[in-house]
Amino acid sequence: MRIMLRYSLLTVLFCACFSLSVIGQEAEESTESLLWEISKDGMKAPSYLFGTFHLLNNGFLETWPAVSRAFSTCDALIVETVIDSSELGMVMNASFMEDTLLTDLFDSSQYNLISDVFEETTGMSLSLFNDRKPIFVGVLLTLFENQQLLSNMDPYEGVPMDVYFAEEAKAAKRPLFSLESMKEQARLLYSQTSVSVQATELLALINDYDEANDLSEQLLNAYQSNDLNGLEELNEQDYDHWGNLDHLLEDRNEKWLIRIPEILEQQPTFIAVGALHLVGPTGLISGLRAAGYTVRPIPVK
Numbered sequence: 001m002r003i004m005l006r007y008s009l010l011t012v013l014f015c016a017c018f019s020l021s022v023i024g025q026e027a028e029e030s031t032e033s034l035l036w037e038i039s040k041d042g043m044k045a046p047s048y049l050f051g052t053f054h055l056l057n058n059g060f061l062e063t064w065p066a067v068s069r070a071f072s073t074c075d076a077l078i079v080e081t082v083i084d085s086s087e088l089g090m091v092m093n094a095s096f097m098e099d100t101l102l103t104d105l106f107d108s109s110q111y112n113l114i115s116d117v118f119e120e121t122t123g124m125s126l127s128l129f130n131d132r133k134p135i136f137v138g139v140l141l142t143l144f145e146n147q148q149l150l151s152n153m154d155p156y157e158g159v160p161m162d163v164y165f166a167e168e169a170k171a172a173k174r175p176l177f178s179l180e181s182m183k184e185q186a187r188l189l190y191s192q193t194s195v196s197v198q199a200t201e202l203l204a205l206i207n208d209y210d211e212a213n214d215l216s217e218q219l220l221n222a223y224q225s226n227d228l229n230g231l232e233e234l235n236e237q238d239y240d241h242w243g244n245l246d247h248l249l250e251d252r253n254e255k256w257l258i259r260i261p262e263i264l265e266q267q268p269t270f271i272a273v274g275a276l277h278l279v280g281p282t283g284l285i286s287g288l289r290a291a292g293y294t295v296r297p298i299p300v301k
Helices: 002-017 058-063 065-073 085-093 108-122 134-151 161-171 182-191 195-207 209-224 228-235 250-264 284-290
Strands: 035-039 047-052 076-079 176-178 269-274 294-297
Touching: 035 065, 047 065, 047 161, 047 284, 058 065, 058 161, 076 161, 076 250, 085 182, 108 134, 108 195, 134 182, 134 195, 134 209, 161 176, 161 269, 195 209, 209 228, 250 269, 250 284, 284 294
Parallel strands: 047 269, 076 176, 076 269
Antiparallel strands: 035 047, 035 294
């Protein structure tokens, strides 16, 4: 689970390279929602927190009309990162190894196993990426598997929902805030762990490949069911042998919870971040409540 979450987050960077009264109507206080209203004494209007699924296109949001209504009432937008074409080359460069090849990191049987799965999944030879970091190979696998999974669903038009929100904010000339630069995300995701650790994790992914693909489907199904509790349960599954994810979730949330309140105090703001950032005792919902905000779930339909 944890190594798949790591690859799911990295996939976002890889893809980058290549009415108010209705919203606020009373509802049963359930945690089964990915849309949350944020309020506090002194705020003129509420802000909203929405958990995204990075690879789902914005056409999916037509099934959750309350999300678009909430977005339309806000004067500003917060996203994880804003795509900057000038930084795309730097992001891709960060995926290369300097003095090591994949063939140096694995014995022949391990490399052949990875190569077979990679070619079967992507249709490409692993030798084309021999100078890339193992985590890059993992995210390519994850990307192709998720594309296959999504292709089996009803197609949704548009662009990835995070990109959609940013484009809409820019078109409407609304203030647009990013919590991280692409450079920061590239460093976090490509360079936080050594290539030897990445190699171990890639091999773990390959050895548990069917289970990992199962997990991807479970995450997508939970998301489409607006099941935040289900996402949290999947997140809490004990796969510690696949590595620590604190730097991708908890540590980032802690930094974001310093930045987000500063923006909320200025104007009603729509926050669109990956759904797994919302959940758990170190998630954004708990963090905003600890900061004195009232955060309550809103039905998405």
